[in-house]
Amino acid sequence: MSTITPSPADEHDPALTTREAAALLGISVSTAQKWIEGGAVESWKTPGGHRRMRRKAVLRLLEERTAMASAAPDTATHELRPLSSPTYAVAPSEAARLRAVGRTGLLDTDAEPTFDRITRLAAIMAGTPFSAISLLTATRQWFKSRQGIEACETSRDVAFCNQVVVTEQLVVVEDARDDPRFRDNPAVTGEPYVRFYAGCPLHAPDGLVVGTLCVFDRTPRRLDSTQLECLRALAEIAEDEIRLYMVERGRR
Missing domain, CATH: 3.30.450.40 (GAF domain)
Incomplete structure (x- = not known):
């Protein structure tokens, strides 16, 4: 799984909980958990064991998911x-x-x-x-x-x-x-x-x-x-x- 370490430089890119990421992506929490555990979004664990990810990373996934207007017959x-x-x-x-x-x-x-x-x-x-x-x-x-x-x-x-x-x-x-x-x-x-x-x-x-x-x-x-x-x-x-x-x- 991809992991990142949060830094002060990320102060304008807030960390999201799995539930917040799911809401942004428009999916269930359980599906978000599967995606995150599969490495679809870079994430890290807090000292308490909770997974977090940057909002920009979630938005990148959202853009990737919806950019499906490929050439069609x-x-x-x-x-x-x-x-x-x-x-x-x-x-x-x-x-x-x-x-x-x-x-x-x-x-x-x-x-x-x-x-x-x-x-x-x-x-x-x-x-x-x-x-x-x-x-x-x-x-x-x-x-x-x-x-x-x-x-x-x-x-x-x-x-x-x-x-x-x-x-x-x-x-x-x-x-x-x-x-x-x-x-x-x-x-x-x-x-x-x-x-x-x-x-x-x-x-x-x-x-x-x-x-x-x-x-x-x-x-x-x-x-x-x-x-x-x-x-x-x-x-x-x-x-x-x-x-x-x-x-x-x-x-x-």
Whole structure:
């Protein structure tokens, strides 16, 4: 592990605790601990055994993590720009949000066990046959991980998850046939005949919503407060994994 010795010259670069560094990076304390112990940030131990790191070192890692706008194919560039006349609702931050999707570097990458574990746990927790981690571009909803779903993507204009992206809140639909937002959706009137849906927003390091963790079913249902809290917790884990992916990709 990299270590540094604090000096008087660092008086304008305050030392941070692990919790403060985690807050600055937008990750959980446990994830910050793993990064620090892995040498992602230079640090040292106080006489009391507590680890400290300089704020500038943490900011350098943050900049490295978010500087992911590498060259992309023209097709990808097009779908990461807002449509002039979208057929679906968009938030005022849509342009910035699409750039954030691109910066994750996740679009069209292979399935990974870390994300698949999250969707598997989400489906078990909710008791649903379907779950997914999705990213929404201007034209499509693409699944980084999916359980019970054959297609790897759908068009954005039929995506339930778009409501999560626009509202930036947890969205729960107990029976889509009774919800005016979704009752005419092709996924409700036809295969897979979605009735129940619950989706949590997934945020990029800059706070913009890039996608969702969602569960859904062919039969109406209701999640209790514990299940909803579990879904939120799994979404937070997914956000940590997205940030970790960005850090590792930025260090290559």
